[in-house]
Structures are given as C-alpha cells and as structure tokens.
Amino acid sequence: MRICVLASGSKGNATYIEGDNTRILIDAGISCSEIENRLMQIGVNPSLINSILITHEHSDHINGLSKFAVKYNTKVYTHRDTWLTMDSKMSKLKENQKIDIYGNDFCINELNISCFDLDHDAAHCLGYSVSCRDSKVSIATDLGHTTPEIIRHLMDSSLIVFESNHDIQTLLHNPNYPLRLKNRILSNNGHLSNDATSDAVAQMLGYGVRAVILAHLSEQNNTPQKALQTMQQRLLQEGADWAKEIYLDVGKQHKIGNIYKIKE
Ligand SMILES: [Zn+2]
Numbered sequence: 617m618r619i620c621v622l623a624s625g626s627k628g629n630a631t632y633i634e635g636d637n638t639r640i641l642i643d644a645g646i647s648c649s650e651i652e653n654r655l656m657q658i659g660v661n662p663s664l665i666n667s668i669l670i671t672h673e674h675s676d677h678i679n680g681l682s683k684f685a686v687k688y689n690t691k692v693y694t695h696r697d698t699w700l701t702m703d704s705k706m707s708k709l710k711e712n713q714k715i716d717i718y719g720n721d722f723c724i725n726e727l728n729i730s731c732f733d734l735d736h737d738a739a740h741c742l743g744y745s746v747s748c749r750d751s752k753v754s755i756a757t758d759l760g761h762t763t764p765e766i767i768r769h770l771m772d773s774s775l776i777v778f779e780s781n782h783d784i785q786t787l788l789h790n791p792n793y794p795l796r797l798k799n800r801i802l803s804n805n806g807h808l809s810n811d812a813t814s815d816a817v818a819q820m821l822g823y824g825v826r827a828v829i830l831a832h833l834s835e836q837n838n839t840p841q842k843a844l845q846t847m848q849q850r851l852l853q854e855g856a857d858w859a860k861e862i863y864l865d866v867g868k869q870h871k872i873g874n875i876y877k878i879k880e
C-alpha cells in the first residue's frame with residue numbers, strides 16, 4: 617500500500633491511499649483543482665481515483681467533493697446521517713455515486729475498509745481503517761476523545777494518521793478565540809489535544825504501529841514542533857526504545873506530506 621496526506625488542518629483535509637490496483641481518497645476538503653494538483657505531484661492521475669470516503673460533513677472535509685466526484689464520476693461513501701446533512705450540497709452527484717455505509721466493514725475491490733465512530737460535533741463522524749492483504753493503515757481526525765474501540769481499530773495498523781489538534785495552554789491563552797469556541801474545541805465532541813493524542817498512542821505501543829502522522833494541527837493553537845515534542849516526550853516516558861522505533865511525522869496544510877509505502 618501507499619499513503620500520502622495531501623492536506624491536513626482546518627483549511628482542508630484529504631488523504632490518498634492506494635492498494636494493489638485501487639486508489640481512494642479519505643475526505644476531499646481542499647478544492648477540486650488543489651486535489652488534482654496534489655495528486656499529480658505524487659504521480660497519480662485524478663481520473664484513477666476509484667472512491668472517496670468521507671469522515672463527516674464539515675466543510676474542511678468536503679470542500680472539493682462535489683466538483684471532483686462529478687468531474688471524475690467517483691463513488692462517494694459515507695454514513696447515512698452525513699448524506700442527509702450534506703444532501704443539498706451534493707445534488708449534482710448521480711444517485712449511484714452516493715453510497716451509504718451501513719455496516720462497519722465493506723470492500724472496495726482488494727481494499728478492506730472498516731469504519732468506527734468518532735465523537736465530534738457533526739452528524740456522524742467516522743474514522744477508517746484500510747487493509748490490503750496483511751497491511752493496514754488507519755485514519756482518525758476530528759474527535760473530542762478516544763475510546764477503547766477507537767484504540768482497538770488503530771493499534772494494529774502499521775501507520776496511523778491521527779489528530780493532534782492543539783496545545784491546551786496555547787488554546788486557553790489565545791486572545792483571538794472566544795470562550796465558546798475554546799469550550800467547543802476542548803469538549804468531548806471537539807478535537808484531540810497533543811496530550812490526549814500522546815496518551816492514546818502510548819496505549820497502542822507493542823501492537824504494530826510503526827509510524828504516526830500527526831494530523832489536523834491547528835495553525836493558531838499548535839505548531840508541528842509542539843505536537844512532535846509532546847509525542848516524543850510521551851514515548852520516551854514509555855521507554856527509550858519506543859522513541860526510536862515509532863516514526864513520527866506531521867500532516868501539512870499547504871503542501872503534500874511524505875509518501876509512505878507500507879510493506880507486508
Ligand atoms: Zn470537523
């Protein structure tokens with residue numbers, strides 16, 4: 617498998633995942649032309665995208681969706697609650713492009729997908745695990761807290777794209793954020809802090825995670841350095857070996873991230 621975070625953050629999210637013969641996106645939250653542009657940068661013709669899996673209806677996850685899906689006749693998968701909420705924005709899609717996710721597991725050609733619920737202030741926010749033969753990658757962003765079920769889905773993945781949204785102190789002291797917004801971000805339905813993400817990853821050690829791409833970083837209330845440092849320190853607390861063994865990276869807002877090849 618290959619995976620590349622094309623964009624990550626409150627201005628738009630999209631992640632590319634490729635199996636043996638099937639190419640998908642998780643979210644399409646940057647403009648259609650920017651998705652095309654970033655796919656070309658990793659050598660992928662946009663017309664080869666088979667399907668788009670949507671996590672939830674917030675605009676930073678669906679900005680380019682309708683235009684891209686109509687242009688390339690791409691199938692779009694998301695939870696029924698999310699379809700109901702974003703229906704008016706998706707009127708140009710053909711009915712057979714809109715696929716409801718009913719159960720937790722389904723296949724797109726050789727890719728096995730499982731989804732899991734995330735608590736977020738959306739109609740129904742989903743995380744996804746994508747497996748191809750013995751390789752597995754997972755993505756979980758836009759969640760206020762973790763649960764044992766979320767940890768279980770993530771912990772045997774080789775690579776996880778995992779939200780590390782804000783540094784709590786930076787957020788609390790940010791004069792540009794009204795209290796209501798701070799409370800929303802910090803709530804159980806908001807976004808994960810660097811500390812919460814580090815604690816969750818500490819629970820996954822030893823089960824298979826080899827790389828963590830910290831994602832959906834706030835440009836106002838976090839920096840890549842802070843997110844990485846918090847995670848590195850947490851791994852060191854768990855043991856010096858973990859800090860060496862787990863590869864850390866950060867998903868970027870304004871340019872594509874590194875391309876990862878997951879070997880079986
Ligand atoms: Zn959201």
Ligand SMILES: [Zn+2]
Binds near residue numbers: 626629674677758832
């Ligand atoms: Zn978001």
